Amino acid sequence: MIQHRIFSVYESSQIGEVRRAVNEMAFSMGSYEESAGRAAIVATELASNLVKHATGGGEILLRQLGHYKSFGLEIISVDHGPGIENPSRMILDGVSTAGTGGNGLGAVRRLSQVFDLYTIPQKGTIVLAQLFERPWNEEKSYLQIGSIMRAKPGEDACGDGWSFQRQDDKLHLILSDGLGHGTEAAVASREAIQCFHSNEVSPGEYIQKMDMALRHTRGAAVAVASIDLPRQKIAYAAVGNISGRIISSEKVVGCLSYNGIVGLNANRFQEIEYSCPPKGYLILHSDGISSRWDISQYPGIINHHPSLLAALLYRDHARETDDATVVVVQQR
Ligand SMILES: [Mn+2]
Structure with missing residues (x-):
């Protein structure tokens, strides 16, 4: 799975940097000029908002959406700014940053195939935009997946990895955190994911197989x-x-994880069955995200896009000292 590129944005010179990165990414994916142009406008509007409205700026998270054949980009802005008082009005009225009072959210929504926004007064705003090449048909699926994955700041290799595969009516999901961080950690996670894709077994059996497959690596925490x-x-x-x-x-149910390291000393491979409530979310994250979050602090977050929820946990709980990954699956 593709890591997000993260851009800090707090002054206007950084807006151009984001726009250029979006342009390069779009063209490297062979997108039509029209799509690349839309992506550049969306990125510019979101980055401009961070400079203009978010005290202390914020971040733009950018990644290629890999599971579509053609052009697909995800652009997320996160900030701890003052929030937006009347978001639906802003989206309707805000036409362009060049206009008066508008903040460009209307344009972002119009140009994106997937748009979502979450804002809390005094706590900040998250805007999600996903762009695809036209014509675009939303995948008719009962499950929607969102994620944020980024390497420890200053590292290229990400020691975390995640993936999924569909099999009939099932979705299998893996998240691996290679011990430590950097290249060797990435090797362990890559091995775990390769093992995941070369088998079709139950979760407990996967862990058991990975414990053997990761013997020559540093090992990993795996779910x-x-x-x-x-x-x-x-x-x-x-x-x-x-x-x-x-x-x-x-309700909120915590899933059990056994002590140990896969590839080193894992010795309990039991799986546990949980019920999966309709419209519920399954959230997995590595320890690069602090586990001390409480969903009740985010009123109204249920029913938002899983990518937005992932970005929220990243914004408020990511640690600078480690790779950080959140994967959110929503049953619609
Ligand atoms: Mn970690």
Whole structure:
């Protein structure tokens, strides 16, 4: 899975930097000029808003959307600014940063195929924009996946890795955190993901196979979840420091992880079955995200896009000292 590129934006010279990166990424994906142009406008508007409205600036998170054949870009802005008082009005009225009072959110929404916004007064705003080449048909799926993955600041290699595969009515998901960080950690996670894709077994059996496959690596913390849609169940197995939570409007359930390191000394491979509430979320994250978050501090977050929820946890709980990954699956 592709890492996000993260851009700090707090002064106007950085807006151009983001725009150029978006342009380069779009053209490297062979997109039409029209799509690249749309992406550049969206990025410029979001970055400009960070400079103009978010005290202390914020970040733009940028990545290629890999599971589509053609052009797909995700552009997310996160800030701890004053928030937007009347977001729906802003989206309707705001036409362009060049205009008076508008903040460009209307343009961002119009030019994006997927748009979502979450704002809390005095706590900040997150805007999600996903752009695809036209014509675009939304994938008819009961599951939607969002993620943020970034290497420890200053490192190129990311020691975390995640992936998924669909099999009939099931979705299998893996998140791996190679011990430490940097290249060697990345090798361990890559091995775990390769093992995941070369087998079709249950979560506990995956962990057991990975424990053998990772013997020549540093080892990793790994969680594997299999979501069974018709049965509304999640089979889950984890070893080491990966957090798993299942969240719905009714309750929050923490998933169990056994002590140990896969590839070194994992010795418990049992999987546990959890129920998967309709419209619920499964959230997995590495320890580059502090586990001390509380969903009740985010009123109204349920039913937002899973990428937006991932960005929120990244914004408020990522550690600068480690690779950080959050994967969010939403059952619609
Ligand atoms: Mn870690």
